[in-house]
Amino acid sequence: MEYEYKQKIIYQSNYWYNDGLRKAGIRDMSGAIASLRRSLQYNRENIAARNLLGLVFYGRGEVVEGLVEWIISKNLKPKDNIANYYLAEIQNSENELQAYNQMVKKFNQCLVYAGQDGEDLAIIQLKKIVVDYPDFLKAHQLLALLYLHTEQYAKARQTLRAARKLDTTNEMTLLYMHELTQLRGKKLREEREKEADTVTYNLGNETIIQPAGSTMKEVASRVVLANILVGLVLGAAVVWFLIVPAVNQSKAEKTNQQIVEYSDKIAAMDAQINAQTTALDEYRSTSDQSEEAAQTAASTSDSYENLMTVVSQYNSASASDADMAATLKNVNRAALGAQGQAQYDSMSGAIFEPLCATLYESALESMATADYPAVIDALSQVTGMIATYSDGQALLNLGVAYAKSGDTENANVCYNKIIESLKDTDVAEQAKKGLDGDTNIGAGATAEDAAAEDTTGTAGSGTANGY
Structure with missing residues (x-):
């Protein structure tokens, strides 16, 4: 135990x-x-x-x-x-250790600068550190944090990407990237709100910025009042040619402005949808990887458990060879370590070999009596334990038994396995004959040929005696 x-x-x-x-x-x-x-x-x-x-x-x-x-x-x-x-x-490399020691001192000094509102000095120092030591993850993270604090979002994103290449799942790096996304979104919303509160237009060579809301209405009302006064003097014709174009232009400008605002909103929504879609894809990918890792771990654990059960049964002689062989078949050798694979090979040699020998001998006896279901049952167990048992003869005889039982499909499967795994051998040549429909191969051929010879010999003797 x-x-x-x-x-x-x-x-x-x-x-x-x-x-x-x-x-x-x-x-x-x-x-x-x-x-x-x-x-x-x-x-x-x-x-x-x-x-x-x-x-x-x-x-x-x-x-x-x-x-x-x-x-x-x-x-x-x-x-x-x-x-x-x-x-x-x-x-x-004594110089390298000294240089690393100096780099650590500089990094600690940057922490002091950051704590004393000296972000500019800390950023300058950290930029030198990440150039000289590009693998120093903590320096990348501190530099990104200072960029976030000073609202240099583009540089922060670039630094965080470099940090993520060093460690793809570091929690601090991912936290900073999430914070960067939140801050950039907030800044964009503030800029759009600020632009919505003002109106900019050109008057000659000058650009005028005024609060939104009243400007266009005042201009429109003055134009309408002026046109009315002029209309009273010049008549309805003049009013028609001045008021209508001005009103149409005002409506067109308002419509264009609304279209621009709607376009900005649609672009922002598209960006949010793309970001959420990317996050969802990453989550699904991580979930699939986690599930695959869990399945691999479960397979490995089951294989070790089955192997240890067989070892215990073998040492205590508490189970039959057939029961131990059935348990050993459930062991995935590829999932084991070097020691586990060596233990598996030892157990399979001690259990599979004698059991296969017994089953193979029984199959040959059944083949001699044309009991093909019994042959198929025995040889299926043999090839399930050792695929190329008896240099492929077991698999060849299994194919012959299938063929003589009328199951050509499974017979061809057996022949093809032999041709693929045992190329340039006598048994492979016999398998090719089996694919061509020849059933006088394998152990079955011996029994049938002998029977044919006995029949021929008997018939010949009878003829002679009768004559």
């Missing part, structure tokens, strides 16, 4: 190490750190997980955290440990 518990712990540690390795490969540094720490919770002496955790920290510009993990790894395993190489490389 204690051995099984230790094995489960080791399997869980290796699983989370593989998960961390996968996430590090796609620059999901935060996710990789979480998975590797969980791996070390199960097995603190998992040297591969600890060394990879140090590399992830080092890749985010957090050199000190990386050194800590490598030093612990070296103490746990002094010899044949790649952490010795990492530490030696850093110790040999």
